[in-house]
Amino acid sequence: MKGGQSVNHFTPEIDLHQEILELKKKKNAVLLAHFYQRPEIQEVADYVGDSLGLSQAAAKTDADIIVFAGVHFMAETAKILNPTKKVLLPDLSAGCSLADSCPPEAFRPFVKAHPEHLVVTYINCSAEIKALSDYVCTSSNALKIISAIPKTAPIIFAPDKNLGSYLIGQTGRDMLLWEGSCIVHEAFCIDKLLELYHKHPDALIIAHPESEEHILKIANYVGSTSAMITYVKRHPREKYIVATEAGILHEMQKEVPGTILIPAPAVEDNSCACSECAFMKTNTLEKTYRCLRDETPEIKVPETIAKKALVPIERMLKLSK
Numbered sequence: 001m002k003g004g005q006s007v008n009h010f011t012p013e014i015d016l017h018q019e020i021l022e023l024k025k026k027k028n029a030v031l032l033a034h035f036y037q038r039p040e041i042q043e044v045a046d047y048v049g050d051s052l053g054l055s056q057a058a059a060k061t062d063a064d065i066i067v068f069a070g071v072h073f074m075a076e077t078a079k080i081l082n083p084t085k086k087v088l089l090p091d092l093s094a095g096c097s098l099a100d101s102c103p104p105e106a107f108r109p110f111v112k113a114h115p116e117h118l119v120v121t122y123i124n125c126s127a128e129i130k131a132l133s134d135y136v137c138t139s140s141n142a143l144k145i146i147s148a149i150p151k152t153a154p155i156i157f158a159p160d161k162n163l164g165s166y167l168i169g170q171t172g173r174d175m176l177l178w179e180g181s182c183i184v185h186e187a188f189c190i191d192k193l194l195e196l197y198h199k200h201p202d203a204l205i206i207a208h209p210e211s212e213e214h215i216l217k218i219a220n221y222v223g224s225t226s227a228m229i230t231y232v233k234r235h236p237r238e239k240y241i242v243a244t245e246a247g248i249l250h251e252m253q254k255e256v257p258g259t260i261l262i263p264a265p266a267v268e269d270n271s272c273a274c275s276e277c278a279f280m281k282t283n284t285l286e287k288t289y290r291c292l293r294d295e296t297p298e299i300k301v302p303e304t305i306a307k308k309a310l311v312p313i314e315r316m317l318k319l320s321k
Contacts, residue, residue: 101180102159
């Protein structure tokens with residue numbers, strides 16, 4: 001701070017939005033953004049979506065450069081699908097608590113200890129974990145992936161225990177779960193949520209399956225980020241309490257401008273009174289501009305790991321058509 005004003009690295013004349021548009025055209029670059037990104041990044045992106053949609057978009061792009069406004073595992077997945085393209089991430093510190101909860105050095109012996117099990121991993125994991133997997137899934141297609149596996153085959157599901165428990169309830173499969181979770185979706189406070197619901201008894205509660213079981217039990221609808229948006233679009237006259245990362249509200253509100261959307265409350269007393277992913281929010285419009293301008297930081301995945309990880313990712317994409 002200087003003289004009570006924030007320091008800006010750019011002169012007021014620079015329009016970052018316009019600069020990014022021009023750089024994308026000049027460099028034949030595509031900007032992919034997750035629903036949880038800052039609104040100003042979503043507005044300049046070529047595609048905004050959930051992990052499945054972003055993977056599909058990355059798989060079919062003809063751009064020379066992919067700028068991934070998301071977190072590290074997402075950019076890694078795009079690189080695995082596009083080994084000859086340059087994949088950039090605006091901020092390398094954009095990690096994932098769920099991915100961090102499943103380190104390869106711990107997961108590898110866990111898999112070896114259960115050799116008869118097929119390994120299904122949620123896409124929110126590192127390339128090394130994907131390389132140890134038979135199938136990858138997202139919250140959008142997890143039911144379809146699990147249902148495609150013969151019922152006689154035992155399954156390890158990692159890393160999200162909450163999504164795994166939800167899938168067990170939906171499919172009846174007796175899966176072996178890894179004890180991982182997402183701090184964002186475990187941050188919802190059931191007491192605050194019920195208190196909020198009492199203030200808005202006419203609201204429907206919609207929740208992401210990464211949330212804890214007690215949240216899912218009181219939800220009127222459970223689905224992935226894209227599925228929640230679709231659900232709200234189909235029932236726009238309702239009022240909603242939305243239990244997922246608050247970044248989704250930007251795209252959701254655009255789809256249903258007249259609908260009342262209320263973020264589910266988090267345990268912490270924070271400025272937005274909602275659950276936000278600090279990793280997702282490390283990306284900014286300024287960093288996105290610099291990333292595209294300088295073509296760095298670039299995501300690299302070792303070839304041996306990338307080849308192994310590509311197999312379960314391609315199985316997922318084939319089953320999701």
